[in-house]
Amino acid sequence: MALLRWFKSRLVVIAGLLTLGYLLLPNIVVTVFSFNNPKGRFNYEWQQFSTDAWTDPCGVADLCGSLSLSLQIAAWATLGATALGTMIAFALVRYRFRARGAVNSLIFLPMAMPEVVMAASLLTLFLNLGAQLGFWTILIAHIMFCLSFVVTAVKARVMSMDPRLEQAAQDLYAGPVQTFLRVTLPIAAPGIAAGALLAFALSFDDFIITNFNAGSTVTFPMFVWGSAQRGTPVQINVIGTAMFLLAVLFVLAGIVMGNRRNRQKA
Amino acid sequence: MTTVTDAPPLAPTPAPKERPPRRRGRLTPYWLLLPGLLWLVVFFALPMVYQASTSVQTGSLEEGYQVTWHFATYWDAVADYWPQFLRSIAYAGTATVLCLLLGYPLAYLIAFRAGRWRNLILILVVAPFFTSFLIRTLAWKTILADSGPVVGALNTLHVLDVTSWLGITAGDRVLATPLAVICGLTYNFLPFMILPLYTSLERIDGRLHEAAGDLYARPFTTFRKVTFPLSMPGVVSGTLLTFIPASGDYVNADLLGSTDTRMVGNVIQTQFLRILDYPTAAALSFILMAGILAIVTLYIRKSGTEDLV
Numbered sequence: 001m002a003l004l005r006w007f008k009s010r011l012v013v014i015a016g017l018l019t020l021g022y023l024l025l026p027n028i029v030v031t032v033f034s035f036n037n038p039k040g041r042f043n044y045e046w047q048q049f050s051t052d053a054w055t056d057p058c059g060v061a062d063l064c065g066s067l068s069l070s071l072q073i074a075a076w077a078t079l080g081a082t083a084l085g086t087m088i089a090f091a092l093v094r095y096r097f098r099a100r101g102a103v104n105s106l107i108f109l110p111m112a113m114p115e116v117v118m119a120a121s122l123l124t125l126f127l128n129l130g131a132q133l134g135f136w137t138i139l140i141a142h143i144m145f146c147l148s149f150v151v152t153a154v155k156a157r158v159m160s161m162d163p164r165l166e167q168a169a170q171d172l173y174a175g176p177v178q179t180f181l182r183v184t185l186p187i188a189a190p191g192i193a194a195g196a197l198l199a200f201a202l203s204f205d206d207f208i209i210t211n212f213n214a215g216s217t218v219t220f221p222m223f224v225w226g227s228a229q230r231g232t233p234v235q236i237n238v239i240g241t242a243m244f245l246l247a248v249l250f251v252l253a254g255i256v257m258g259n260r261r262n263r264q265k266a
Numbered sequence: 267m268t269t270v271t272d273a274p275p276l277a278p279t280p281a282p283k284e285r286p287p288r289r290r291g292r293l294t295p296y297w298l299l300l301p302g303l304l305w306l307v308v309f310f311a312l313p314m315v316y317q318a319s320t321s322v323q324t325g326s327l328e329e330g331y332q333v334t335w336h337f338a339t340y341w342d343a344v345a346d347y348w349p350q351f352l353r354s355i356a357y358a359g360t361a362t363v364l365c366l367l368l369g370y371p372l373a374y375l376i377a378f379r380a381g382r383w384r385n386l387i388l389i390l391v392v393a394p395f396f397t398s399f400l401i402r403t404l405a406w407k408t409i410l411a412d413s414g415p416v417v418g419a420l421n422t423l424h425v426l427d428v429t430s431w432l433g434i435t436a437g438d439r440v441l442a443t444p445l446a447v448i449c450g451l452t453y454n455f456l457p458f459m460i461l462p463l464y465t466s467l468e469r470i471d472g473r474l475h476e477a478a479g480d481l482y483a484r485p486f487t488t489f490r491k492v493t494f495p496l497s498m499p500g501v502v503s504g505t506l507l508t509f510i511p512a513s514g515d516y517v518n519a520d521l522l523g524s525t526d527t528r529m530v531g532n533v534i535q536t537q538f539l540r541i542l543d544y545p546t547a548a549a550l551s552f553i554l555m556a557g558i559l560a561i562v563t564l565y566i567r568k569s570g571t572e573d574l575v
Contacts, residue, residue, distance in 0.1 A: 015371035016375030019456070026402040026406060029405040097296065106306055106310075109310070114513060116515075117552075121551065125309070125313040144305060144306065207517060228400070240402070251389045251392070
């Protein structure tokens, strides 16, 4: 009876942790199999412990090339989407103008559209224009679908900003440029950073839209897709594991730094 | 990610607290909007128009395509591929319900019970985003392998007999069956359910729970009458964020399924990139878009949360 009561009172916690386990199980498998020494082309069955792949992550043809291409595209897409998105977010929050409703819907629609629909329609545009598919078409597509997410992230932050801080700066004889650089931008920075981080992750990981609009260019997700048919090298698991660890470290460092700053303020 | 659901995109934005600090030129907002909106119009809206026009063209790749208002393409597409459409809706719907059932306890745990572990658990929910989702989906091939522990356990417990009878597995296998595809879809879109749920749960005032308890509500009653209704915005945006991408996905059906589990996304992909039958592909993609818009509109009306999405 006591056991049953204990179980009942912790039901939510147990169910929640089980879901967390379900979410992390593939990451654990990816990590474990990054130390595998597989027989044959596929890395689906455990054979033998080995650190070969970790010491030679670029040992597979085209893998690191596709990785660096994906990083480049993600960097440029982040830059483009963050710049354009931040401007839109400021315009939407700080100004009243006609057609705001229409603008809001246009921003919302790309987030509510299945990726395959956007991918296919963009391809029909490029085909009709006779555009050469490759780096530039991928970049254009990535900026397009990251834009809305940046706008929403920045908008949330700018909405909670107190306009009186900027008025105060101007009362102290700061010019518009100075006010923007020294007051507005630093306060909006966390929102812009969140938007940029999201854009980077979305762009780096995108497969469906890229697959339609890449032509013969191969990004990292496309390399993984191809390898699922031809044979998956262990190096893919190494890169997956490294990316997961980097993300956790990065976010942990952010939280620690945020805590320290808060403590200093208090 | 949390901020994505913070701002209600369809709702009127609340007015800024005060007038902008200084009246700059009246054209300033338009200059700020111009580059971004131009991008969306040219590379998002215009392609939809091109797609619509492609869907009513006839011709061939060699001779070129001409707009002939050939609407029969739509009928043929529906006649040929209605099973894939149905399957997409069934799989995406099942995955959405599973996401809600699995995600709610975890979101609840993070919002109310996690204490100092809250940030760590949130990181663990978001961090997989940074490992390519294709790599993680491939990991399910290892997990659900025929000789693997999961299939073994399900077999010993005779679960597979039941699921085979239901028609979502075949014999002793899980891979290459609908169950594997649904499992992959649920897994891939679960964070999109958890984060909005968490944001709306976190906003609930804890004192409401105490008040319910003071009024002799048992924990389950408190949940049914207080917590769940207040988390409805999260439920609605979470289910939309799960259902919409899941219904267009073709990666899970391709990697974990078989030719019997093809969804409409697979058909569009094959038609566009391999068969190069652009009119049919465009028509299929248009029907998918229209279908989803219809379902979403209906759902938002029904749930009475038009300003909460």
